[in-house]
Amino acid sequence: MHGPGLRELRRVWRESKLFLGKNKIMSIALGKTPESELQPGMHKICERIKGECGLLFTNKSEKEVCTYFENFAEKDYARGGSLATETVILEEGPLEQFAHSMEPHLRSLGLPTTLKRGIINLVKDYTVCQKGQPMNPEQAKVLKLLGIPMSQFRLVLDSVWSKPDLFKVLKSEVEDINEVEDEGEDIADEEAETESE
Numbered sequence: 001m002h003g004p005g006l007r008e009l010r011r012v013w014r015e016s017k018l019f020l021g022k023n024k025i026m027s028i029a030l031g032k033t034p035e036s037e038l039q040p041g042m043h044k045i046c047e048r049i050k051g052e053c054g055l056l057f058t059n060k061s062e063k064e065v066c067t068y069f070e071n072f073a074e075k076d077y078a079r080g081g082s083l084a085t086e087t088v089i090l091e092e093g094p095l096e097q098f099a100h101s102m103e104p105h106l107r108s109l110g111l112p113t114t115l116k117r118g119i120i121n122l123v124k125d126y127t128v129c130q131k132g133q134p135m136n137p138e139q140a141k142v143l144k145l146l147g148i149p150m151s152q153f154r155l156v157l158d159s160v161w162s163k164p165d166l167f168k169v170l171k172s173e174v175e176d177i178n179e180v181e182d183e184g185e186d187i188a189d190e191e192a193e194t195e196s197e
Helices: 003-012 023-030 062-071 100-108 137-146 173-196
Strands: 017-020 054-057 074-076 088-090 113-116 119-122 126-129 151-153 159-162 166-169
Touching: 003 017, 003 074, 003 151, 062 159, 100 113, 100 119, 100 137, 126 137
Parallel strands: none
Antiparallel strands: 017 054, 074 151, 088 126, 113 119, 159 166
16 A cells, blocks of 8 residues: 555544554464454454455544545555546647656657657657556556546455454445445346246
């Protein structure tokens, strides 16, 4: 995790501690088993530490934390594999926002450029990305150079633990998405069965 969204989180939650690190190390620190856990019930958190995740330690109420993260979203630059939210087309002509020294780098990213009198020029119109299509890393880099954010930095709360021994899993957006996908698969299976009869 990186970028201005994370800096904003650290600024707003400066009285709290936000840990981002290797999942295995965070699990060992909390205690993977009831015998090795720091506080009763903490080993249950370790079962949920998977993928890109972090730990937030705070004295604020569960309601306050959940409300903040439900509403938190920061614009961010897309990465390779992200879907384009809009079509971006650069028109033939000068790209005066870039210094002449950027021309080889822009060409290496796939832009049809040439240098004329110290100004970078596009030789022809160039489509950086098309709405709804996945982007490759080069397209994402071009968008970042152009200052066009096409992504959002968000964090989804997975679970909460509080003293003395309260642990609960929160219904997350990820589970909602999985339910929709599962329903879609069930409908497709039913349609296939109906067609075969």
